[in-house]
Amino acid sequence: xxxxxxxxxxxxxxxxxxxxxxxxxxxxxxxxxxxxxxxxxxxxxxxxxxxxxxxxxxxxxxxxxxxxxxxxxxxxxxxxxxxxxxxxxxxxxxxxxxxxxxxxxxxxxxxxxxxxxxxxxxxxxxxxxxxxxxxxxxxxxxxxxxxxxxxxxxxxxxxxxxxxxxxxxxxxxxxxxxxxxxxxxxxxxxxxxxxxxxxxxxxxxxxxxxxxxxxxxxxxxxxxxxxxxxxxxxxxxxxxx
Amino acid sequence: xxxxxxxxxxxxxxxxxxxxxxxxxxxxxxxxxxxxxxxxxxxxxxxxxxxxxxxxxxxxxxxxxxxxxxxxxxxxxxxxxxxxxxxxxxxxxxxxxxxxxxxxxxxxxxxxxxxxxxxxxxxxxxxxxxxxxxxxxxxxxxxxxxxxxxxxxxxxxxxxxxxxxxxxxxxxxxxxxxxxxxxxxxxxxxxxxxxxxxxxxxxxxxxxxxxxxxxxxxxxxxxxxxxxxxxxxxxxxxxxx
DNA sequence: CCGGTTGCATAGGATCCGTTACATATGTAG
DNA sequence: CTACATATGTAACGGATCCTATGCAACCGG
Numbered sequence: 001x002x003x004x005x006x007x008x009x010x011x012x013x014x015x016x017x018x019x020x021x022x023x024x025x026x027x028x029x030x031x032x033x034x035x036x037x038x039x040x041x042x043x044x045x046x047x048x049x050x051x052x053x054x055x056x057x058x059x060x061x062x063x064x065x066x067x068x069x070x071x072x073x074x075x076x077x078x079x080x081x082x083x084x085x086x087x088x089x090x091x092x093x094x095x096x097x098x099x100x101x102x103x104x105x106x107x108x109x110x111x112x113x114x115x116x117x118x119x120x121x122x123x124x125x126x127x128x129x130x131x132x133x134x135x136x137x138x139x140x141x142x143x144x145x146x147x148x149x150x151x152x153x154x155x156x157x158x159x160x161x162x163x164x165x166x167x168x169x170x171x172x173x174x175x176x177x178x179x180x181x182x183x184x185x186x187x188x189x190x191x192x193x194x195x196x197x198x199x200x201x202x203x204x205x206x207x208x209x210x211x212x213x214x215x216x217x218x219x220x221x222x223x224x225x226x227x228x229x230x231x232x233x234x235x236x237x238x239x240x241x
Numbered sequence: 242x243x244x245x246x247x248x249x250x251x252x253x254x255x256x257x258x259x260x261x262x263x264x265x266x267x268x269x270x271x272x273x274x275x276x277x278x279x280x281x282x283x284x285x286x287x288x289x290x291x292x293x294x295x296x297x298x299x300x301x302x303x304x305x306x307x308x309x310x311x312x313x314x315x316x317x318x319x320x321x322x323x324x325x326x327x328x329x330x331x332x333x334x335x336x337x338x339x340x341x342x343x344x345x346x347x348x349x350x351x352x353x354x355x356x357x358x359x360x361x362x363x364x365x366x367x368x369x370x371x372x373x374x375x376x377x378x379x380x381x382x383x384x385x386x387x388x389x390x391x392x393x394x395x396x397x398x399x400x401x402x403x404x405x406x407x408x409x410x411x412x413x414x415x416x417x418x419x420x421x422x423x424x425x426x427x428x429x430x431x432x433x434x435x436x437x438x439x440x441x442x443x444x445x446x447x448x449x450x451x452x453x454x455x456x457x458x459x460x461x462x463x464x465x466x467x468x469x470x471x472x473x474x475x476x477x478x479x480x481x482x
Numbered sequence: 483c484c485g486g487t488t489g490c491a492t493a494g495g496a497t498c499c500g501t502t503a504c505a506t507a508t509g510t511a512g
Numbered sequence: 513c514t515a516c517a518t519a520t521g522t523a524a525c526g527g528a529t530c531c532t533a534t535g536c537a538a539c540c541g542g
Contacts, residue, residue: 005488005539012489028360030271033529044491049531051489108359115356118349118417119269127418135422154434155427162422163408163431166415170407176359177368181376181403186396190404193395193434246509246518253520274499285521286500292519296500 013051015041020062025109029059029116060126063113066106067130087145088195092168092187107172135161142195152196163194254292256282261303266350270300270357301367304354307347308371328386329436333409333428348413376402383436393437404435 003011019040023032034055038045052058117124139157142164146153153160167190175182260281264273275296279286293299358365380398383405387394394401408431416423 003539008538009489028356034531035529045531046491047489055530108356111352111356114414114418115269115349115352124418131415131418131422155430158422159424159427159430162412162415162427163434166411166423166431167404167408168411169414170409170411171403173355173410174372174403174407177355177365177372181372181399182407183400186400186403189395189400190407190435193404193437194431196434249509250519275501276499287502287520287522290501 012041012043012047016043016048016051016058017062017065020058021066021106021109024059024062024112025105028108029112034058056122059113060122063123063126063130088188088191092171092191111173135165138165146195149195154194154196160194164191167191167194250292253282253284253288257284257289257292257299258303258306261299262307262347262350265300265303265353266346269349270353275299297363300354301363304364304367304371329429329432330425333412333432352414376406379406387436390436395435395437401435405432408432408435 016037020032020037023037023040034048035045037058038048041047048055048058052061113123113127117127135158139161142160143153143157155163168187171182171187171190257278261273261278264278264281275289276286278299279289282288289296289299293302354364354368358368376399380402383401384394384398396404409428412423412428412431
């Protein structure tokens with residue numbers, strides 16, 4: 001119908017990016033051919049090369065379009081929740097995404113990108129840029145949160161963000177291989193330890209020196225009825241049609 | 242030369258495994274052809290299929306031959322060191338292996354295997370078996386160590402091992418992308434937090450409960466002169482020739 | 483209404499890879 | 513010494529993939 005060329009081009013580009021993200025996440029980058037991406041987008045391989053020049057170009061574009069939405073959604077998610085540990089649980093729900101959600105598939109793509117970055121400097125710098133900003137923003141958020149709750153994390157904001165992300169990433173990996181070995185509360189326990197909360201392994205048996213600070217003393221279960229309304233992660237996948 | 246057929250067979254098998262591990266680690270599994278592995282082993286692709294049936298078979302065999310040596314070397318390393326935090330540092334040196342060492346390349350292969358396991362049940366079960374035993378042994382070791390040092394970890398042995406490995410894995414990943422963001426001591430700080438050590442800002446000056454905790458990152462440096470005699474990880478790579 | 487431009491389709495080339503079927507040589511048993 | 517078994521080399525097939533070259537139809541400005 002009445003569609004200017006710029007619109008047509010933009011839609012094709014968006015479709016290719018969405019299809020690329022979807023297929024790459026599901027089958028791995030090497031497991032998806034350029035033609036498959038084009039077909040899933042309702043186009044042909046010619047469009048891919050007209051837009052991105054190469055398969056690698058498409059990959060980098062997917063990564064670039066992806067990075068912002070992931071960050072913004074994550075922080076929006078955390079900002080909504082308010083209970084002290086519920087926020088930690090919310091972080092875990094997004095980063096260490098529970099199976100079944102969309103982010104579950106995407107974490108695989110994220111790992112594949114990481115793996116590629118280890119050997120391809122171009123991908124590496126793209127990831128580096130995103131990670132640097134994520135760490136900066138996470139660090140601010142975490143230390144702000146810590147002072148509000150009244151705990152003393154084990155490291156300065158930047159290093160703390162590194163530790164937190166490292167723990168969550170590692171836990172997510174282990175749950176992928178052995179789901180039972182990573183209980184839902186385990187992430188919260190670990191995060192609490194990094195945040196400087198004295199976490200009693202067996203509840204109410206700590207009897208530590210000053211266990212009665214304001215709130216952070218005991219860890220409630222991660223069940224947090226007020227944290228779930230927000231939808232799961234969404235980038236531009238499945239835009240329309 | 243006087244070489245019985247069994248010997249010849251065993252040697253080529255060993256060579257193929259070593260070459261496979263080497264090349265897979267360096268260039269990625271999909272980046273290495275069967276012929277390349279065979280050539281690096283001084284054989285041809287026919288030998289690969291006679292021994293392992295397929296490229297995947299070779300991969301599983303490499304993983305299998307690999308798993309034991311990694312575990313044994315790690316625990317030997319930890320057993321040697323004796324200072325409380327030096328052992329944590331030794332763990333980090335081996336799992337989160339510092340760049341330049343051989344284990345550095347292998348961690349890439351490990352991640353690639355993990356990624357493959359997420360989509361291939363056969364690889365998954367192979368990894369699961371190894372991880373389960375590693376966690377079991379690590380848990381024992383960690384809790385034993387904790388009670389000897391006199392600290393109270395934040396979780397029971399099995400869960401603690403999960404947390405520790407998760408943290409180390411995640412840190413290693415982040416250092417791969419941004420080396421400067423993961424200082425040498427950061428791993429020790431994080432591990433100490435998980436082990437329930439209240440990081441002492443300055444030892445023997447533990448007077449103020451929270452006055453001088455502005456710099457909680459003052460654990461003793463990881464420099465541990467007595468931990469280095471053992472060589473880096475070694476499988477059967479580069480046997481002879 | 484029209485030449486030029488743009489966006490994408492189509493077809494094909496060139497390469498590479500996993501796998502297999504067969505050939506060869508070396509060891510081994512009788 | 514002979515005849516078989518086995519380990520490995522050799523060569524080729526079938527398929528998949530990335531990318532290029534070219535064509536065509538829709539849009540744009542005048």
